[in-house]
Amino acid sequence: MPTAGALAGGGFEFQDAEPEVLISRVFEAVWRRVSSAVLAGEAGVRTKVGGMLTAALQAASAVRSLGDVQGLHARMLAEMVGDGPISGLLEGQPEEVVFIASTRARVNRGGHVSEGQSPFTCAQGLNAWVRRATGVTLSSSTVAARGVFGQYAVHAAYEPSGSIVSLRKRVPAGSATTEALARVGVASPGMLALLSASVASRMSLLICVGPGARSTWLMASLLGGGAPHELQVALLSPGSDVTPFPSTAVVMTRVGRPGHSLDAALSLGPDRIAVEDVEAGEAGAVMGMVSRSCSQLIGIRASNSGAGVHQLRSMLAETADPAYVGALTMRSVSLAVTLQHFSDGVDRITQISEPTLDDSGRLGVQDVFTLVPGSRTWQFTGARPRCYEDIVQRGFPLDPSIFA
Numbered sequence: 001m002p003t004a005g006a007l008a009g010g011g012f013e014f015q016d017a018e019p020e021v022l023i024s025r026v027f028e029a030v031w032r033r034v035s036s037a038v039l040a041g042e043a044g045v046r047t048k049v050g051g052m053l054t055a056a057l058q059a060a061s062a063v064r065s066l067g068d069v070q071g072l073h074a075r076m077l078a079e080m081v082g083d084g085p086i087s088g089l090l091e092g093q094p095e096e097v098v099f100i101a102s103t104r105a106r107v108n109r110g111g112h113v114s115e116g117q118s119p120f121t122c123a124q125g126l127n128a129w130v131r132r133a134t135g136v137t138l139s140s141s142t143v144a145a146r147g148v149f150g151q152y153a154v155h156a157a158y159e160p161s162g163s164i165v166s167l168r169k170r171v172p173a174g175s176a177t178t179e180a181l182a183r184v185g186v187a188s189p190g191m192l193a194l195l196s197a198s199v200a201s202r203m204s205l206l207i208c209v210g211p212g213a214r215s216t217w218l219m220a221s222l223l224g225g226g227a228p229h230e231l232q233v234a235l236l237s238p239g240s241d242v243t244p245f246p247s248t249a250v251v252m253t254r255v256g257r258p259g260h261s262l263d264a265a266l267s268l269g270p271d272r273i274a275v276e277d278v279e280a281g282e283a284g285a286v287m288g289m290v291s292r293s294c295s296q297l298i299g300i301r302a303s304n305s306g307a308g309v310h311q312l313r314s315m316l317a318e319t320a321d322p323a324y325v326g327a328l329t330m331r332s333v334s335l336a337v338t339l340q341h342f343s344d345g346v347d348r349i350t351q352i353s354e355p356t357l358d359d360s361g362r363l364g365v366q367d368v369f370t371l372v373p374g375s376r377t378w379q380f381t382g383a384r385p386r387c388y389e390d391i392v393q394r395g396f397p398l399d400p401s402i403f404a
Contacts, residue, residue: 030049049080115255231271
């Protein structure tokens with residue numbers, strides 16, 4: 001015998017559950033029936049969807065009160081056949097909007113980041129919008145989607161607990177380039193060529209940032225050398241300048257507990273990731289990052305390359321086997337770069353080093369380039385890095401004269 005919900009809903013039937021679960025089931029049941037018509041833009045589809053939503057909400061309300069059903073109907077209808085809450089969040093053209101697990105929404109306006117509850121009715125509502133914006137149905141077998149929504153680039157990653165979706169305002173190509181850095185005296189052209197080739201060949205760099213310095217422009221210029229089809233993600237501190245980054249990159253701003261933002265950035269499945277200033281308490285997330293095959297730019301607050309490498313080792317030691325943490329650190333970093341702030345306002349590279357591991361397992365660094373004391377010029381130490389041969393073998397020609 002049909003239940004009361006089935007009779008009231010004209011074909012929809014729901015078991016009793018908490019209101020948020022019922023709302024999710026209603027959306028899923030209706031979207032399953034109407035998605036093909038919505039995506040095809042069939043005539044009268046709004047009326048069709050509205051009628052089905054009315055029937056489904058009646059069926060669900062027969063077993064549990066859902067509160068303001070009329071308001072819920074309007075929100076679901078907007079999410080299925082319109083832009084839902086997206087257009088409202090994009091008013092004023094923020095730099096970025098990120099939905100985290102469909103329960104939180106983060107908005108970056110000129111470096112001011114605000115976070116609150118997601119305006120979507122449920123996880124299925126966010127996934128439906130992604131389907132309409134990108135043409136991709138997120139699932140365990142299709143874990144990433146990319147597209148364009150007006151002036152915004154859309155990147156989405158599937159997670160069982162709720163997808164992570166980024167909308168980043170598209171701007172002209174990033175203003176940071178290695179040529180521009182060389183012109184203002186950040187480093188020599190040869191040093192920047194070595195760093196660019198390392199990143200392009202999918203190696204990872206540790207950027208050790210001294211007091212007052214910022215790694216933003218160096219990271220942006222190195223990401224700019226990546227292939228346009230790759231997904232690049234940058235995780236920055238609040239207030240960082242996002243404009244230098246290439247238009248193809250997804251730029252996120254830290255917020256919330258340590259590790260939360262880094263986990264969200266990694267969930268997008270980047271081919272390359274740049275993290276400005278890894279934080280204390282992020283050991284687990286950092287381990288998850290270095291265990292991936294993507295190219296990484298890891299920023300860390302340290303006065304020199306040796307100190308930075310040992311700080312990274314200490315973070316990895318919190319979750320890794322102590323017997324192998326030295327070798328793991330070596331595998332995680334091809335080159336360590338020291339960036340210092342100078343009195344003329346320029347953040348200069350003062351040291352490029354290669355991590356070393358001796359027979360007793362002690363971790364150290366071998367300098368490749370250093371700043372000449374008391375000057376603003378650089379010198380080659382005579383120790384060509386081991387990664388040079390790897391870069392060339394991977395198909396990225398690098399002029400050996402940079403080591404002359």
